[in-house]
Amino acid sequence: EVQLVQSGAEVKKPGESLKISCEGSGYTFTNHWIAWVRQMPGKDLEWMGIIYPADSDTRYSPSFQGQVIISADKSINTAYLQWSSLKASDTAMYYCARGSGWFDLWGQGTLVTVSS
Amino acid sequence: SYELTQSPSVSVSPGQTASITCSGDKLGDKFACWYQQKPGQSPILVIYQDNKRPSGIPERFSGSNSGNTATLTISGTQATDEADYYCQAWDSSTSLVVFGGGTRLTVL
Numbered sequence: 008e009v010q011l012v013q014s015g016a017e018v019k020k021p022g023e024s025l026k027i028s029c030e031g032s033g034y035t036f037t038n039h040w041i042a043w044v045r046q047m048p049g050k051d052l053e054w055m056g057i058i059y060p061a062d063s064d065t066r067y068s069p070s071f072q073g074q075v076i077i078s079a080d081k082s083i084n085t086a087y088l089q090w091s092s093l094k095a096s097d098t099a100m101y102y103c104a105r106g107s108g109w110f111d112l113w114g115q116g117t118l119v120t121v122s123s
Numbered sequence: 124s125y126e127l128t129q130s131p132s133v134s135v136s137p138g139q140t141a142s143i144t145c146s147g148d149k150l151g152d153k154f155a156c157w158y159q160q161k162p163g164q165s166p167i168l169v170i171y172q173d174n175k176r177p178s179g180i181p182e183r184f185s186g187s188n189s190g191n192t193a194t195l196t197i198s199g200t201q202a203t204d205e206a207d208y209y210c211q212a213w214d215s216s217t218s219l220v221v222f223g224g225g226t227r228l229t230v231l
Contacts, residue, residue, distance in 0.1 A: 042220070044166075052158070052166065052209050054220040066218045069124065102165055108213035108220075109156040109171040116165055 009033035011041075011103050011114035018120045019093050026089035027117045029103030036084035037061040040107040043077060043088045046116075047099040057107055058086055093121045127210055127223035134229045141197040143226045145210030148191060153212045155193035157186060160225075161206045169208075170195060197228075205230045 014028045029041060043055040056067040060079040067077070079086040086103055098121045104110035127147045135141040145155065155173050158166035168177050170186035173193065183198045193212075197204055210223040 044222075051225045052160075052211075052222040054211075054222060057218070057220075068219065104166075107218065108154055108215065109168060109211065110158075110166075111168050111171070111177055113165040113167070 009112060011105060011112055013101075013103060013114040013117045016118040016120070018122070020123055021095055021121055022092050023121075024089070024091050025093055025119065026087050027101060027119065029086045029088075029114050031084045031086075031105070034105075037081050039105045041079065041086040042104045042106065042110055043075075043086075044102045044104055044110075045071075045099045046102065052102075055088070060084075060086060093119075095121050095123075097121050125212070125214065125219070125221050127212055127221055129208075129210060129223040129226045131224070132227045132229065134231055135197075135200045136231055137202060138199055141200045141204070141228055143195040143197075143208050143210075143228065145193040145195075145223045146191055147193075147212060147221075147223075150191050150193055150212060151189045153188075153214055155186070155188045156211050156213075157184075157193075157195045158209045158211065159204075159206045160209065166209065200228075200230055202230050204228060 040057045042057040045053045055071040058065045058077045060081045076089045100116045102116045103114040105112040157170040160166040169184045173188040174186045185196045207225045209225045
């Protein structure tokens with residue numbers, strides 16, 4: 008089955024670091040870009056950036072440049088999204104999705120809650 | 124920065140045609156696509172490259188894109204089509220992606 012499986016929900020405190028993952032299976036992981044998309048509670052979708060797992064070429068939305076790091080490990084078909092110091096405003100659902108111009112396969116989402 | 128504007132809500136009666144629009148400067152010069160998102164679920168691609176349907180998407184979903192407006196049309200709307208719909212544009216020269224604010228489709 009072609010799918011993207013994301014890591015589980017996280018509850019963190021402000022200032023803590025976090026790395027969430029997205030594992031692809033059922034297709035050639037290195038042939039497709041992987042994007043990360045944020046959805047804050049009750050809000051719309053926001054594109055954060057994309058990575059090409061074959062060579063780790065990465066592009067960021069200007070809104071998220073410097074706020075997060077997107078990476079990938081092609082040996083285990085996994086992409087990552089990480090924060091070095093979380094803020095309460097990072098509380099959201101985070102989706103990974105396959106593609107660059109459009110996204111034809113989505114993960115189930117990882118809920119990140121940041122609260123003191 | 125580039126912005127896409129969608130009406131917050133659209134209502135339609137079952138069996139009727141729903142049209143959801145997305146506006147952006149010279150949007151017709153970019154590729155537009157559309158996603159359906161139901162509560163508690165991940166988005167699903169319903170239209171890509173302006174008017175193409177992924178496999179498994181019913182024929183009642185169609186799309187167009189010209190000038191400053193992209194349109195998602197749902198013919199013979201069903202109760203199961205009730206969801207939030209997001210447009211998305213891709214600037215191939217910069218690889219940047221932008222989503223619209225979403226439209227809630229209500230099937231009355």
